[in-house]
Amino acid sequence: MDITVAIDCMGGDHGPHVTVPSAIDYLRHDPEANIILVGIPDAIEAELQAAKFKSSTRIRIHPASEVVGMDESPALALRNKKDSSMRVSINLVKTGEAQACISAGNTGALLATSRFVLKTIPGIDRPALAVILPTIAGHTYVLDLGANVNCTAEHLLQFGVMGASLVASVENKNAPSVGLLNIGEEDIKGNEVVKKASDLLRGSGLNFYGNVEGNDIYKGTTDVVVCDGFVGNVTLKTSEGLAQMLATYLREEFKRNLLTRLAGVFAMPVINAFKRRVDHRQYNGASFLGLKGIVIKSHGSADVFAFKSAIKRAADEVRGGMLRRISERVSDLSK
């Protein structure tokens, strides 16, 4: 299926130096994709030349004169930078020239701008950020990751609908299982919002599994895990911190002395296979769900490989008909 995605080339820690080679590389692996490179033409051209890219009908530059800074206030970016590479990319989705856009830029500005430009799907109060995480047996989708704090039960229900639609569209699963993140102690069954959300999800027509606990995320108990943005953000960041600590420990143990270094040489192929398996770059790309358009947020520090994962995520969502699926499921809710 022929698709077109817009890339905010100026966003992220590395800008066009990562986004442009990544786009070129992506096209090699997806013969039915077209890409619009959005940003300052000179900067983009320079990277195309550096990559020795020959002109192609599948890639074109769309100029944007401004760049949103990584630390810029989202409100100011929204108000003042109408010709930023980020905003122009989102505009291309709105006009239908692209079916999705990807940015590694300022998260807050991306959320605010895409919500302002694209608007939410009827029936969705608040868009949410979803990420994919590895599990023992595969992977799972978790939302919200920080776009919303202070969620109501109705918001959590909508996250369930959006998460299920996302998995249905990119994983080809008809009725993905949805879990509600809660705490396990029998005496303290979670707060009022979660209790009410549980009732709503149970009556929603979704394949609701019930409550899940933190450890169920990486067990892969359900296809989708729903939580409010505060909990989701803390959970994700904690996981990053723990993984870094364990990696540091393992490295230190292998570097302890000559003997352990030698063991490290023998174990290298295994450790490298392990590293490839847990490489978070393959999971790069958070989906901003609930808008009338597909928006993918790449990690700011993404390299060429990681950014390509984010482009692929956008392409999968377009081809899986995600927007239609969300709309359908939301309208099912009100029946």
Next chain:
Amino acid sequence: MDITVAIDCMGGDHGPHVTVPSAIDYLRHDPEANIILVGIPDAIEAELQAAKFKSSTRIRIHPASEVVGMDESPALALRNKKDSSMRVSINLVKTGEAQACISAGNTGALLATSRFVLKTIPGIDRPALAVILPTIAGHTYVLDLGANVNCTAEHLLQFGVMGASLVASVENKNAPSVGLLNIGEEDIKGNEVVKKASDLLRGSGLNFYGNVEGNDIYKGTTDVVVCDGFVGNVTLKTSEGLAQMLATYLREEFKRNLLTRLAGVFAMPVINAFKRRVDHRQYNGASFLGLKGIVIKSHGSADVFAFKSAIKRAADEVRGGMLRRISERVSDLSK
């Protein structure tokens, strides 16, 4: 310093089979500790005999005729089981015969019963569960871990006071740093409760570091991390799940084929050193803080080694004068 601790011998998945040998073993390493073994005398005696324990003035049995089941309703346990090993252990703290008690039993029942029997320290509205977690450079204390959902800003402030008192007493740090768990995006600076708690902590006289994010826990950015029980519980359980997943992956990679198995043999001493370092058993024992007595909750599945860590935690809190420190800091707040 001579101390006496009461052990609920019947609690946990393994009961006296773990708690009794663990107590005997602990006494060997702490010549100034006395232990009261609480539970069904026959069951305790049998384990003492199995361990070939010779009678000692430092250990005695205190009978209790009932046992709280792991899945029993905390409310029913509180109402009906007045002679349970758990409740009798807590009573010994109340009467002053013991300075602390340890139980691996039903968490909800332990929280409810110890709160009912011991009452809270004036100025503390809600007791909280604190755990110790490893960090890149050492360890950190996190609370609350699930005793409280729906916390107010004042509760979070009190958690900060209790956490700082705990670290001051067991780590010999005069002004432990306290971080407030929050989410990082500049545009979405957390919910109203956390914002207000931040103001309260800033004016509290504690060594308040400011907001921290999930990854700061395992970085060890602060000595204490404060959060509400819902977030804390999810964070802890998620960490357990991630650690299990990574361990599974690593094991699978080493078992992939003959060559990787051989590498595993070479790497074994390093992997074992790594395992010892991340062994969660050394961190067993959550402190139930804010009561007029010291109560330690051991993991239900604790083995002899893990349960000993919990006994040590109790002894450290007694010797560090934790209760006095909490009272002093709370009364400082109201000045």
